[in-house]
Amino acid sequence: MPSANTAASGRPNGFANRINLQQYVVYFGFLAIFLFFAIVLKDSGFLTVRNLSNIVLQTAPATIMAIGLVFVMSAGEIDLSIGSTVAVSALAAAVTMNDYGLVAGVLAGLGAGLLVGLLNGVLVAYVKLPSFLVTLATLGLFAGVSRSMTDLRSIPVTNGTFTGFFGSGAFLGIPSLIWWTVIAVAIGHLIYRETRFGAHVLAVGDNSRAAGVSGISVPRIRLTVLMISGGLAGLAGLLYAGRLQAAKYTLGETDLMTVIAAVIVGGTLLNGGKGSIIGALVGSLMMGMLNNGLILMGLSVSDQMIVRGLIILAAVAVSLREKSR
């Protein structure tokens, strides 16, 4: 039982007790889609341990990217450049590793992501350009860079330590991609929910003027969230390179829409001020499950894209409805 309520007599006690649809829609959606596939694809191997764990492994990079995007969107910004940051980071890691070894390669991959984030962040926070336009431009810019870096070739990644650590390996019987997912989600959630930085991110996205007059450095928050997003996209690039044992300019190209959908479905508002790391994780798993199930159902790639598009539409509709209430 709660201890004697200091909030005194005469006032109605408790929360504004309304069901917050938008906050929980992802969990219902996840369950519904799971049950749907479990029944429809009963005989197609959807429910096997192998298939389910494959879904988690395949969504690891998208989940990592989604964590960064929760920070960015909560601050009222957007980062479209993650779509090409992944490839640039993976290629930077692969090329550097082949010449200078493991550590240099990992640092190059993460560094490339952070540099993209720094560029986005400076342009958004200090030059005060809209993040949508800045990151749309850098999305294209780095898609070009990753193509010209390698003449459209794929770079093999042969370092066994690297591919084990970031890709196909396991620790204590649990695949390393699951470790990365769990660790990133746990740390992301802790920072987002329990630190002053997380609170300031939400305040900036909610009301940047109020945040500013309250002594929060709004530009510093904007720069930091974009660097977090860039850094995590860099990590996602390493995970792709590790799992596929190669880096190519196409890595992450199709992830942008999936990641944005995962974040929005997961309860993060497009306009900032509210969000959830756990929701983004579940959203990402849901999108992965959807991809997997649609493939098992025998849908063509184009039909899969249509279904995904419709899901995003529904998610955005719920998100905006919530915001305008």
Added chain:
Amino acid sequence: MTVNAEATQSAPVLRLQDIRKSFGGIVAIENFSLEVYPGEIVALVGDNGAGKSTLIKIISGVHPPTSGTMTIEGETVTMSNATMARAHGIEVVYQDLALADQQSVYMNMFLGREPTNRFGLLDRRRMIDETDKLVKELDVRIPSAHATIRDLSGGQRQGVAIARATHWASKLILLDEPTAALGVAETAKVEEIVQSLKSRNIGVLIISHSLDQVFKLSDRICVLRRGKQIGVRETAKTDKNEIIAMITGLQHS
């Protein structure tokens, strides 16, 4: 001892002397001098464009004055931003309230100044307890410290903004049109809260367009017209006609 106590009693929390502020060639405020004592409510009145907002910005550190001195409890201060004003114990309740609508009441109470525990994590328990305590003391009737600002009425929001200022202000609270957007009952409630600030021994400077409110709340009234200080009157020794004449510059008494 008694002499000392009396001396601090009578020392103004805020003293402005010959404040002048110009933007380029345009003079927004000149020859402005005012003292605000602890436990005193001073109203700042004047027509639109008289310089009230500029004055608030000077006192809250947003615009440093072009010339003139500002002292807080006898200490001369120069401030170049709002953070410095807050460090000096001055809090502002802005007209737009500066609340983050989707956050809880307690997060807003501590916006930008969140306490942390020894692990560097947010100390929610402390924020909630202190919010509950203050909200109770000021009789701001909100459902709970967890309530989201968006779900509160205009009066409740104003109450939260004033409670926040009260929590942090050790010297002076500036209130910019605190009831402009409120209905009759809510205005009465907010006026009651403002009135109760007197017992906390901090100075209150209030901007209001409602002379009824000014006469109800204030101890002294300072009139501005076109950036010039027209005069300061003790509320008990003046009347609306005189104040209106001072505001408009039309003599008819």
